[in-house]
Amino acid sequence: MNKAVLGGLCAILLGCTSTLVQAETLRLANHGQAGVDAMKSTVERIEKKLGVTVEVVEYPAPDKDYLSKLLTELGAGNGPDLFSLPSTAAVADMVEAGYLAPITTEINAWEGYRNFYDVAKKLAVSPDGETYVMPYMLGIQEIYYRKDVLEKAGISTDQPKTWDDLIARAEEIKAKTGAYGLLFPAGVSWGSGAFDEGFQHLIVGSKTPQIVTDDGKLDLSGEGVRDVFNVYKTLIDKDLMPVQPLLGPEPWVIPKYEMFPAGKLVATTCGSWCYIFDWGRESKTPIPDVLKVVGTWTVPGQAGGQYVLANLAGPWAVNAKSANVELAKKALLEIGSVETQVSYAARIGNIPASKDVAKDPEFQKLTELVPIHAAAENGTFLKQAAGFGTVAEGVARATDALLRKEVDAAGAQKILVDYVTETLGEDAMK
């Protein structure tokens, strides 16, 4: 009898202990092995500083599949406590869904935040005025071009001034070298990249540079949207952009990892990571002396101006339904540290949002990123709104139709508008 009572007490004690341990465990969802590696020392620091156990769950999938898995878990109420998001475009919708816990008070009180670039802070503020994500890394994108190929062919490497100028340069490249002159990611297979790495570059310099009205509605019927699609149309019709690889299942592989290093594609939009991972020291097809032979142009506006696109790169957020919201918020501030930013920069090639990083000796070793970090404050961005994820998918569908030469610019715009209207309803549209 005594044994039975003792056994029962032990079981209850064990149960209580495991419950306590469970309450002190934070579950982090990270995207890809590089991200997990970058977080290693941060995880150890969080465990030590906050006295918790951190369980890191890796979701090794393309952006779109990662987001689907994350949203499904959050929707089902069993999402991780902390998670990274694949793009800025997903944030506003997730806020509307009630998945993200606001961190405005905590982040504004945090000393480290004062040193963040304003562009990062602005990108982190949601349409409701609250901050929900840690904007610790920036994706800075421009046009990267093969300086060596242009010089050899006697083509100017000067910054193109307008869209017409850019297209004329692409035509000259095609005529003199036979190579493709310019690539803007497009099509359904590229996923959110068609919007993040393509469409956005051009729309910010168009006649209608924002697609969100003051009251938060989506305005996709503007002249600028059609003009952007017309740039794609021109590049495709004149065979200045590789089309066939973009219709395949991994559209970035052939143009970025094969054609560009071989000089068969001379200019493409890309981010700071390209100098290291796509064509640099960590690439499988590195371009020798990449910093010398690959130059950058800002994206020209339709009628002038220069634009460098800034996005939040893999921002982290706290699950609003987490059992440990306050603890998760403390861990989130650790993720925003300079150390974590440098670790991510080294492994993923994005730009730290903190100005202080410039003085960090480890960051100074990343010579490819130092000048881009110094100029990061000048980044341009689109005003965010709920429905951006749908807009990104609509852009992918519209540009896919352009790639297959099924529609003209107006037709592509109609595909975009129809898709977004059907999906989000008339109320979401201007």
Added chain:
Amino acid sequence: MAKTLQERRAERQLMIVLLPSLLLLFAFVIYPAIYSVYLSFTNEALTGAAARAPRFVGLRNYTRLFNDAKFWNALFVTFIFVLGSAIIGQFVLGLVSAIALRRRLVFRTLFSSIILLPNAAPEVVAGFMWISMLAGGDHATLSRIVSFFGLPTADWLQVFPLSMIIVVNTWRGIATAMILLTAGLSTIPQEIYEAARMDGATPAQMFRRITVPLMMPTILLYMLISTVSTIAVFGLVYALTRGGPGGATELISIYIYNQSFTAYQLGYGAAVAVIALLVSLVLGIAYVRAAKVEI
């Protein structure tokens, strides 16, 4: 006539035996199906405002669906895919293999193993393997074969996407067809063939007058299983083409996935799933009626 005590006890025992299966069937098949029907009348989503507070929208998803050209395209692509790969490809090749394997062939065991091999590879692995065979460029297997014969190469999944997924799914499904049809063939007594042979029947006449009629129940059962399972094919085609290019291989299953997990519109995706379920149900009933099977 009143049931005896023994009969009632036997019925009760039968119910107890069936109960676990019925519970599982209800939890994993019937309840999700009913829930899908409910979802199809809402604007439930995985993200955005509708994820927080979904609303009842009546028939809106269905009216949208019937006006959606992409839905009709998906239905058409699925029809061609089922017709080409399940009803024609797998059935014909499965029957040929089943008949061939009844004869005393040299390397019969090896031949059987080769036919069964496609089922050994997981569908996504099989998909990626076929991508390497059908890809563009001079190094892909099919391009190397056609260029050996002096023919032009192509990016097969881009130029003939629907035909290619039909070929791949046929390859994958021959074994199932062969096994089922072999079982059907084995039920036909050899004496009937011997008698027909003595009466001077040709092999073609024996096939038309004996094999096909006597195998009809098996053939219809196979058609039912393969049609319904081919409508639900997802992984293999998703790995191969993701429904592209431009919706050319967007089967109804991929369309449901894209609406639910790419556009995050669970309500609309559920409406498409309900229609797909109805199509499968109608086809199932038609086959069962044709086979004159009592269920």
